[in-house]
Amino acid sequence: MGKLIYAANTSLDGYVEDEAGSFDWSVPDDEVHAFWNEHERHIGTSLYGRRMYETMRVWESDDWLATEPAVVREYAGIWRDADKVVYSTTLEAVSTARTRIERHFDPEAVRQLKEMSSTDLSIGGATIGAEAFRHGLVDECVLLLCPVIVGGGKPALPRRLRLDLELVDHRRFDNGVIYVRHAVRSAS
Numbered sequence: 234m235g236k237l238i239y240a241a242n243t244s245l246d247g248y249v250e251d252e253a254g255s256f257d258w259s260v261p262d263d264e265v266h267a268f269w270n271e272h273e274r275h276i277g278t279s280l281y282g283r284r285m286y287e288t289m290r291v292w293e294s295d296d297w298l299a300t301e302p303a304v305v306r307e308y309a310g311i312w313r314d315a316d317k318v319v320y321s322t323t324l325e326a327v328s329t330a331r332t333r334i335e336r337h338f339d340p341e342a343v344r345q346l347k348e349m350s351s352t353d354l355s356i357g358g359a360t361i362g363a364e365a366f367r368h369g370l371v372d373e374c375v376l377l378l379c380p381v382i383v384g385g386g387k388p389a390l391p392r393r394l395r396l397d398l399e400l401v402d403h404r405r406f407d408n409g410v411i412y413v414r415h416a417v418r419s420a421s
Contacts, residue, residue, distance in 0.1 A: 235350030236372035237280075237343070239362045240272065243389035244381050249359050251383040258381045262408050265377065266304045272375065273311045277352030280343070280365075283321035285358030286332075293329040318346075320361050340368035363391035366417075373416050374398065380409035 241249050242259035250256050261269060281289065292312040298305065317332040324334055338361060347354060347370070356365050365371050376389065398415035405411055
C-alpha cells in the first residue's frame with residue numbers, strides 16, 4: 234500500500250503563493266532541487282489540482298532545459314516517469330503523457346488508489362491537498378519552509394482542521410530553507 238504525501242514549498246508564514254499568486258520566492262537552488270528530485274523519485278503517482286498541473290506541465294518539454302543545470306534536467310525525467318491524475322471540472326484535455334483527468338475528487342477512489350499502489354503517491358496543490366487532509370487521506374506532510382514572510386495569499390495547509398502530527402525528519406539547507414516531514418497521527 235502506498236502512502237499519500239502532501240508536499241509543498243511554503244513561506245515561513247504558511248503560504249504557497251503570495252496575494253498576487255506569485256511563488257517566485259520558492260524557486261529552489263541546486264541543493265534544494267536535488268532534495269526534491271530524491272523525494273519525487275519514490276513517487277509513482279502524482280495527484281494535482283488544475284492550477285498545480287498547469288504549473289508542472291512545463292516539465293514535459295525539453296525546449297527550455299538545454300541550458301539548465303543537470304539537477305533541473307534530472308527532475309524532468311523523474312516527473313515524466315510518474316503517473317499523473319488531474320482533478321478539474323474545467324480542463325478539457327491534458328497535454329502530458331501518463332496523465333488522466335478526473336472531474337471530481339472522490340475520496341474513496343483515492344483510498345483505493347493508495348491500497349493498490351506499490352509506490353507512494355503525492356498530492357500537489359493547496360486546494361486539492363486540503364480536500365485530501367479533510368478526508369483523512371494524507372499519511373505524511375512534507376514542507377520546505379522558505380526564509381520569507383509574504384503576509385498573505387494561498388494557505389499551504391487547510392484552515393479549520395486540526396491534525397496531530399509526528400515529526401519524522403528534518404533538515405536545514407545552506408540557503409536557509411528548512412525541510413520538515415511529519416506523519417499524520419490522527420484527526421482531532
